[in-house]
Amino acid sequence: MLVRELLKLPVGSQFSGYYVVEYVEIKKHRTGEPFLKLVLSDKTGTFNALWWKPPKDADLTQFQKGDVVFVSGTVEEFQGNFQPKLKEVRKAKEGEYDPSKFICETRYPLQEQFEELLLKIDSIENPYLKELLEKFFYDDEFVELFLRAPGGKTIHHSCIGGLLEHTLAVVEICETVAKRFKSIDRDLLISAAILHDVGKVHEYSVGISIERTNEGLLLGHLYMSCEMVSFKIAEIESFPKDLKTKLLHCILSHHGKYEHGSPKMPKTLEAVALAYADALDSRVKGFEEFIERQLGGQKGWTKRHFAFEVPIFFDGEIDYGKEETNL
Ligand SMILES: [Fe+2]
Ligand SMILES: [Fe+2]
Structure with a gap:
């Protein structure tokens, strides 16, 4: 049962x-x-x-x-x-x-979400950023890892496909922010949103449960994402140096605070927008997952969340999406 x-x-x-x-x-x-x-x-x-x-x-x-x-x-x-x-x-x-009883899958259709992500890549006008994104997302080996990767182990998106679900959500939030604040370099922000967590494909392993790999424990996905992006940039002829710096800064600072693992605080418009978009999606999703796991479809209060440090109240209906049909 x-x-x-x-x-x-x-x-x-x-x-x-x-x-x-x-x-x-x-x-x-x-x-x-x-x-x-x-x-x-x-x-x-x-x-x-x-x-x-x-x-x-x-x-x-x-x-x-x-x-x-x-x-x-x-x-x-x-x-x-x-x-x-x-x-x-x-x-x-x-x-x-x-x-399959033990690890959940993203509740939204995997292929549809991936196609949405490809459309976002298509919409990038800066030729260097577009080429960089295509180097990741037109590489079958990387895509296979990306579609299976979780967004986290315990706090948010701890399911197969969770990284894709989280990435797409962050991209959508960033798109809204870029529409509102015209001084933001939209191509840079959307590219950073798409790439900000790519290191998670190597940070976690997925078996009966989601575990952190040695590489993940020792290096962490902020560094790993930067390294992966730097390697791909090195393959692109005359990729502008300042664009690389700004993109890597967005990735390095996307946890927003030193105590959350970022070695740099966000110091550009795009970096601060990305850090808040990331926090917004991971916090709301983290609340939703905790409600599901603690209340199991009941209404009322959860226990105090170990990281968010509050109990959570919920008296609505959880949308289990396609997952419900698998039960
Ligand atoms: Fe992250
Ligand atoms: Fe993230």
Whole structure:
């Protein structure tokens, strides 16, 4: 049973299903007997669960973060929070479960979004920027990676195709800003929006869960994006040096603050527009994903978000897009 459905079950209901272990801890009852505290998830949500009375001979150390487990149990609540007690927990064997249960895909059609992005590239008039964008997006190997890449691991767009969805959203916001502020170099801003996160194709790996690669952990996508863009620029004859500097500045500063990982604060019109467009899309999408994962279709308050530092209120209807048909 998917988490979204599970969260709607009344107390006392029996359930079973396959979930990924997000967190595991061996704890002890007052009597000294061990029990297991788990955080389990699939692509539709996350929940806490307790394996309250494991059999005496159960090896509780065998469960690791990232394992897929089969569990069965009873829905219970603790201090108003959903917290089932499990009667069975075992590691699942490959082939026993459908891996697509664990990582969601962008809810908007992948191909349509990609075609929209290509239209944006077509609309760029500056020949150097256009050639640069074509070097990325007419390269089949890169496009394959780009279409599969997530936009993030936990905070926003943590799904296959999330990078494309996020990129297109940032481009659309930037287009609106460029229409409003005529002093902005629209071609530069749109090109920077399209390229700002390209390093994410190597920052994350996608399996049963989304993980950061060693390269991602050690270098980060701001540097990686700049490096990829610099390499492609080097292939373009007489690409203007100041245009390269301004484009790389937009990419390097797009997290807006030093404490958010940008080595430079935005110092041009295009850079400040990109940084706010990026923050706007990632924050709103981050709220939406948290509401979905925490409330599972219910209305009311989420828990306090670990990064946004507030609980979130929602009493509307979530648009699950095409994903709903896969459930
Ligand atoms: Fe970024
Ligand atoms: Fe971004």
